Amino acid sequence: MTRDLSALDDLLDAADADAYCIEAGSADSNQLYLSGFDAPDPFFTAYTGDELAVLVSGLEYGRATKEAHADTVARLSTYDFASRAASEGQAAALSGVYADFLADLGAESVLVPERFPVGVADGLRDQGLAVDVDHDDVLETARAVKTDEELDAVRRATEANEAAMAAAEALIAEADVADDGTLTIVDDATGEETTLTSERVQEEIEVTLLRHGCALDETIVACGADAADPHDRGSGPLQAGETIIIDIFPREKASKYHSDMTRTFSKGEPSDTAAEWFDRTHEALDAALAAVEPGATGADVHAAACEVYEAAGHPTLRSDPDTETGFIHSTGHGVGLDVHELPGLNPRGGELEPGQVITVEPGLYDPEVGGVRIEDIVIVTEDGYENLTGDYPVELVVE
Amino acid sequence: MTRDLSALDDLLDAADADAYCIEAGSADSNQLYLSGFDAPDPFFTAYTGDELAVLVSGLEYGRATKEAHADTVARLSTYDFASRAASEGQAAALSGVYADFLADLGAESVLVPERFPVGVADGLRDQGLAVDVDHDDVLETARAVKTDEELDAVRRATEANEAAMAAAEALIAEADVADDGTLTIVDDATGEETTLTSERVQEEIEVTLLRHGCALDETIVACGADAADPHDRGSGPLQAGETIIIDIFPREKASKYHSDMTRTFSKGEPSDTAAEWFDRTHEALDAALAAVEPGATGADVHAAACEVYEAAGHPTLRSDPDTETGFIHSTGHGVGLDVHELPGLNPRGGELEPGQVITVEPGLYDPEVGGVRIEDIVIVTEDGYENLTGDYPVELVVE
CATH class of the missing domain: 3.90.230.10 (Creatinase/methionine aminopeptidase superfamily)
Incomplete structure (x- = not known):
């Protein structure tokens, strides 16, 4: 599907944020709209205005490279998720991987939708990222x-x-x-x-x-x-x-x-x-x-x-x-x-x-x-x- | 369905938290399991160990009183949601209503699951509540x-x-x-x-x-x-x-x-x-x-x-x-x-x-x-x- 992200570009400019992020499966319609990728389990999407990047499990990697509206498709193993999860636990490992992924995109401050998971948001904040909430749901507004x-x-x-x-x-x-x-x-x-x-x-x-x-x-x-x-x-x-x-x-x-x-x-x-x-x-x-x-x-x-x-x-x-x-x-x-x-x-x-x-x-x-x-x-x-x-x-x- | 909340009781005791809260529709299986209420749009559930309370829209109120596993069913209008939303915006009004609802339950500190919406969590924090994340997902563990x-x-x-x-x-x-x-x-x-x-x-x-x-x-x-x-x-x-x-x-x-x-x-x-x-x-x-x-x-x-x-x-x-x-x-x-x-x-x-x-x-x-x-x-x-x-x-x- 074609879609119009100009309102998201404007929001990132107005908020002076480096990226807009979603962490959800495609049952979250903002995720499906932004990423263009239909997958049942949560994955991470970051849009910087210049680049749309998705970070998925190895299981979804091949399909994501073909189907997502993404300039960049990365996978958890690139960020050493498995061994981090073994030592730090899954939640901390995911936040660490997401923070490294955002660092690779040059993003230090991010906007997230109202329903972004608080566990991930707090984890990113613990890693030093600024995480602010888009209370007006720019993507749902654009989707309308x-x-x-x-x-x-x-x-x-x-x-x-x-x-x-x-x-x-x-x-x-x-x-x-x-x-x-x-x-x-x-x-x-x-x-x-x-x-x-x-x-x-x-x-x-x-x-x-x-x-x-x-x-x-x-x-x-x-x-x-x-x-x-x-x-x-x-x-x-x-x-x-x-x-x-x-x-x-x-x-x-x-x-x-x-x-x-x-x-x-x-x-x-x-x-x-x-x-x-x-x-x-x-x-x-x-x-x-x-x-x-x-x-x-x-x-x-x-x-x-x-x-x-x-x-x-x-x-x-x-x-x-x-x-x-x-x-x-x-x-x-x-x-x-x-x-x-x-x-x-x-x-x-x-x-x-x-x-x-x-x-x-x-x-x-x-x-x-x-x-x-x-x-x-x-x-x-x-x-x-x-x-x-x-x-x-x-x-x-x-x- | 019968279900066993003893692990949740133990967690609330161990964390010294007043309530465990979920804000989601019943597509979130933790919400369905805890509240017993099947409704498409997000609603708020708080479990204090002694009491399970749900807060729903007027549209769902009648059905919730019949179907939810709840000791208390409240509705948004009791907390003046409509006029607060008109003056403060929907997101701030919801957080304010949830904070008042938790105050009525005597809860000042709450635990929430990893995927609790950050917009609501930050809103509750702004109202002075302590919101901590249950990274181990006690309800998904209990549901297993x-x-x-x-x-x-x-x-x-x-x-x-x-x-x-x-x-x-x-x-x-x-x-x-x-x-x-x-x-x-x-x-x-x-x-x-x-x-x-x-x-x-x-x-x-x-x-x-x-x-x-x-x-x-x-x-x-x-x-x-x-x-x-x-x-x-x-x-x-x-x-x-x-x-x-x-x-x-x-x-x-x-x-x-x-x-x-x-x-x-x-x-x-x-x-x-x-x-x-x-x-x-x-x-x-x-x-x-x-x-x-x-x-x-x-x-x-x-x-x-x-x-x-x-x-x-x-x-x-x-x-x-x-x-x-x-x-x-x-x-x-x-x-x-x-x-x-x-x-x-x-x-x-x-x-x-x-x-x-x-x-x-x-x-x-x-x-x-x-x-x-x-x-x-x-x-x-x-x-x-x-x-x-x-x-x-x-x-x-x-x-």
Whole structure:
């Protein structure tokens, strides 16, 4: 992936620091973005403005020389790690090796992100390096604005996501309703009628995503009271007339970029309250989307959703910071290498910029009623936004 | 999951610290183990010996009160986070909130793991707290010895893993060999002959795992030169007569515990060199397994594998720390909430204890030949080990 490190160059200049350093595996998206190297165990990356250097284990050395965005690839054995670890212990040996590596790069003062490991930071300080923390996370900020290549990856993940949503919706549509309201389907393998559970729908979603080149850690298929908790993944039988929140957030395996979307369904007619919630949430979605444009802030977009809910008498975290019912989360977040990243559509959300990818996902929750959430994923454009999931219908009732 | 925090109690006593703190999401396995709470975004956990307290966002509060192993669940709004973030910025506000939370617990000095975020650690220090680093990772050390409940989770993940390995092997067995040596299979959907690729086998593995309640980030199906790099995931057509390394490391979704196993296959007869490597690796596996017992060290087990290879004239990292061919990784690692965790079977590996789960996975690599690796996963028992994957055949040639 191409990426833009100019903000990092500016930060190093402004802070008068010699290098920006990350020590993490590629599950840390700043590490993956900066180094371009995908490896499970922690490795060390230093960017001086002129040079990007990575320091890896011997196991990763060959692959790093081929795959990392690095001018220099070094390995632990060059700095005699094994014998130092035997005499000093692993933590001290690593800090010593990193300090020597930085000395070879001519770096005496470094900036590190907020989540840089304190053990390593203190170890470098013990070796005489100045280690300061970049509290504003320059790389996550830079990552928020995507290149065309990154946007294409998000588009592909979104296509897979819509296919998975359609597969889930089709299962609910095909289901029959038992006398007690439980949804049932005919098992393909046995030909027998079985209960349709959250887990069965999750499996359908996950298999569909795999067939489309995507992986995911988890999926939310939450019905009834489960749906009243925005992060409950859901379990057990699905019930007719209850809201079923389906929130899918896959990662394209090849690129590691995510998508994210949510729809809420009811098999047959829901309660009047749930129907009213759905209409209000659709209205909040439209109001929030209408506020998305460059120069508007994430706070503005969040306020637009809050206003719709508050006008209809629903509590929000703005009207009551301790509320456990109503609109109890922010309106959205950036999506990229992380499924939750900058920018935030919350009271602290800053100015939106073209090329950012954000979710817009208002919702209402109450254990007495269930939950409703509708989430689109959009790209901020020069004059507004492009809704990547705007063609997927927003319809509550599945017959 | 049940877990044993007695080592943490001892450490707090020995270090005369008031609390052990973690600030991370549940992707950090120490956080998941200590807090028992599965949430994607970072939250704060403090253990005083008498009390386990977690501090979460409002979004996670309801679920945390139900799911966390916590005596106390607090939320950011109780400490006025939103208005502090508006005036001080998010990083300073979080540190201030955490400091107030620790004050309510009576904690003035805290221990944190090596990978605790330096931004938070420095913030707490600025608030007057003493923050020291636990370089020995007491929780990862404690996690290495599993309870019966944890072992059952690993057993279930292993059963899924064996099913996925069998599905992959069956695809290779069913394949035909084209004139140029490429493997081909008949596509179920179209009835047409298509090339059998690493990606197709990976998909089969991943779908099988999903059907067995497991997820995974990635799978290695590496053929030919790809197999010569132990962390190359493999891509493209599979070839007859070349070694195909299949390394599967799923996580059971419900418990979050992993398994890990590897087999190497050749469709039809491989080269004499590959066949010799396979026999030597099988011998190294047996020698390493024979060394596994309580009181033996990870270093002993690693040495047993190295000796087999070195006696046969293959380079190892012990005989040449810079070698890029031969046996170029350690002999194994612990498996649990992380797929790579303590104990290590490497030159620094300490004494094995009953209840530890380890992989034993010798291998040989050279781009001119390919790669061979055989990996079993075993539980260290009172008098040796129980091999969880020992019933899966170790056979190179698939006809």
